[in-house]
Amino acid sequence: xxxxxxxxxxxxxxxxxxxxxxxxxxxxxxxxxxxxxxxxxxxxxxxxxxxxxxxxxxxxxxxxxxxxxxxxxxxxxxxxxxxxxxxxxxxxxxxxxxxxxxxxxxxxxxxxxx
DNA sequence: GGCGTGACTATGG
DNA sequence: ACCATAGCCACGC
Numbered sequence: 165x166x167x168x169x170x171x172x173x174x175x176x177x178x179x180x181x182x183x184x185x186x187x188x189x190x191x192x193x194x195x196x197x198x199x200x201x202x203x204x205x206x207x208x209x210x211x212x213x214x215x216x217x218x219x220x221x222x223x224x225x226x227x228x229x230x231x232x233x234x235x236x237x238x239x240x241x242x243x244x245x246x247x248x249x250x251x252x253x254x255x256x257x258x259x260x261x262x263x264x265x266x267x268x269x270x271x272x273x274x275x276x277x278x
Numbered sequence: 279g280g281c282g283t284g285a286c287t288a289t290g291g
Numbered sequence: 292a293c294c295a296t297a298g299c300c301a302c303g304c
Contacts, residue, residue, distance in 0.1 A: 165300085165301070169300085175298075191286085191287090192285070192286055192287090193286065193287060196286085201281095203286095203287090203298085203299050204286090204299085204300075204301085205285095205286040205287065205299085206283095206284060206285085206286050206287095206300070206301080207286090207300075207301060208285080208286080208300095209284075209285030209286070210284075210301080210302085211285095212285060213285055220294065224285085226283075228285085229285075229286065229287080230286075230288085230289090231285055234285090235286080236285025237285080238285080239285060240285095244285050246285095269289075
């Protein structure tokens with residue numbers, strides 16, 4: 165993956181994350197698949213953690229792992245900022261896991277209409 | 279180029 | 292449902 169591909173990958177990911185509706189969430193792997201790189205789930209998390217990501221316009225807190233776990237919460241500073249943001253959107257979290265994950269899950273491939 | 283690492287995932291016990 | 296394991300692959304050292 166050269167730098168050009170990497171930039172496309174990054175831009176595509178950020179575009180999808182911006183589409184996640186409030187009150188819903190998706191997974192690293194689902195986003196990776198949606199942009200055509202099914203094995204790049206780890207990179208999705210890496211990119212969302214980069215410093216130049218503006219968390220005001222990129223709702224990175226709506227991206228969790230495939231089990232609905234808040235595996236990235238440590239990147240949101242201390243005191244469970246990620247959990248707080250999700251709860252403020254009406255999502256219930258128990259032991260770092262989103263309740264009713266199958267209902268909350270937003271699948272980009274299915275729900276994005278071009 | 280080797281090696282360890284990680285906001286990951288699918289699978290099997 | 293929980294844990295371990297093996298794939299995965301860009302990145303940094």
